[in-house]
Amino acid sequence: xNKNSSNxxxxxxxxxxxxxxxxxxxxxDFGRALGHKIIQAGYPLVFGSRSTQTSNLIxxxxxxxxxxxxxxxxxxIIIAIQRQxxxxxxxxxxxxxxxxxxxxxxxxxxxxxxxxxxxxxxxLVPGAKVVKAFNTVSAWALQSxxxxxxxxxxxNETEPLNNTNAWLSxxxxxxxxxxxxxxxxxxxxxxxxxxxxxxxxxxxxxxSKLGYVTLVLCTAHTLVFGGNRFLSPSSYRWYLPNVYMLxxxxxxxxxxxxxxxxxxxxxKPLTRIRQGWERNPQYSEQSNxxxxxxxx
Numbered sequence: 001x002n003k004n005s006s007n008x009x010x011x012x013x014x015x016x017x018x019x020x021x022x023x024x025x026x027x028x029d030f031g032r033a034l035g036h037k038i039i040q041a042g043y044p045l046v047f048g049s050r051s052t053q054t055s056n057l058i059x060x061x062x063x064x065x066x067x068x069x070x071x072x073x074x075x076x077i078i079i080a081i082q083r084q085x086x087x088x089x090x091x092x093x094x095x096x097x098x099x100x101x102x103x104x105x106x107x108x109x110x111x112x113x114x115x116x117x118x119x120x121x122x123x124l125v126p127g128a129k130v131v132k133a134f135n136t137v138s139a140w141a142l143q144s145x146x147x148x149x150x151x152x153x154x155x156n157e158t159e160p161l162n163n164t165n166a167w168l169s170x171x172x173x174x175x176x177x178x179x180x181x182x183x184x185x186x187x188x189x190x191x192x193x194x195x196x197x198x199x200x201x202x203x204x205x206x207x208s209k210l211g212y213v214t215l216v217l218c219t220a221h222t223l224v225f226g227g228n229r230f231l232s233p234s235s236y237r238w239y240l241p242n243v244y245m246l247x248x249x250x251x252x253x254x255x256x257x258x259x260x261x262x263x264x265x266x267x268k269p270l271t272r273i274r275q276g277w278e279r280n281p282q283y284s285e286q287s288n289x290x291x292x293x294x295x296x
Contacts, residue, residue, distance in 0.1 A: 019043050023074035025067060027058060030104065031080035033142035034134065035059050046070045048077075050088075071095045078102040078134075083117050089124050097127030104134040172224045179217035182210055212258060219251045 021044040024031045031047070036059050038045050045062040048070030058064060071077060071092055079086075079101055089096065103118040113120065122130040188194055189206045198206075226244055261267060 020076065021046055021074040023048055023070045023077040024080055025049075025070070025077060026080035027064070028080060029139040030134075030142070031078075032057055032059070033139040034078065034080065034104075035062055037142055046073050068092060068095060071099070074099075076100045076102065078104060079121065080104055083107070083113070083120065086121060086124055089121070093125050093127060096125045099128050101125060101128045101130045102133050103130060104132075106135050168224055172221060175217050175221035175224060179214055179221050182214040182217065186211060186214060212255075215251055215255065219248060219255065222248055 019042060022038050023046050024035055024038075025048045027047055027049045035045050035047065039059050039061050045059065047058065047062055047064045048067040049064055050067075052064050052066060054064050065073070067088060072095060077096065077099055079089075083105055101121060103121050105117045107113065107117065115123075118130050118132050122128070186206065189198070189203065195203055222244055226242070261270065
């Protein structure tokens, strides 16, 4: 079976070729996720941490040592620690001299510091070779594979606000929240303990009027979710609509029928029929007379 997936890697080190040990300073989410991938690639791994106690989160094939001991075992050291904690590197300047320091950090804001994190790292350890890598990949992408790529990483580029998408997203959330609130209200009024304490007119108003309002809000919520994609031919794969389009068939039919029935030419006769109106009352009077006579 040919396995070409980029997520499939060797789970055991390649013993035929001895590879250099890689060191990671930091046992946080990113350090652990990157450590799993390094071990799967067949490289020996050692973690440098303030606490040398191992845990279930640390890869079982990795070794946890102090920063000084871990730095002595590897020529490549990945700094998976936030910038404000770089001060511990100053006493290790002699140990890190001539070694490669990989900076994987990103700042939370643009121009947060006068110099980049890599430049600041080079100032703290002038004898080391500082490079930048892995800063566009998140811990989630490392754990889940390459399917999600680097969309979870911090994007330092500013883009202009898209008013169309912002309006659609805000409307989508607002309609969903309002529709869900009214839907919960309808469910509460359907409880016997609540419905027994309201009169028929109040119950009919909640179940009928608010019911249709809820249906309109939820339907609009789903329509806004799709935006104008239902008008794009590329959204119809294999000439079939998306699932959200299929879910709109029944509520849209109900709303169209209700819209037709609210016209006065149809609403008035239907209201009279509900109130007991009959088209030919003489036949009903004759039938009532025959029934009463037979009973006598």
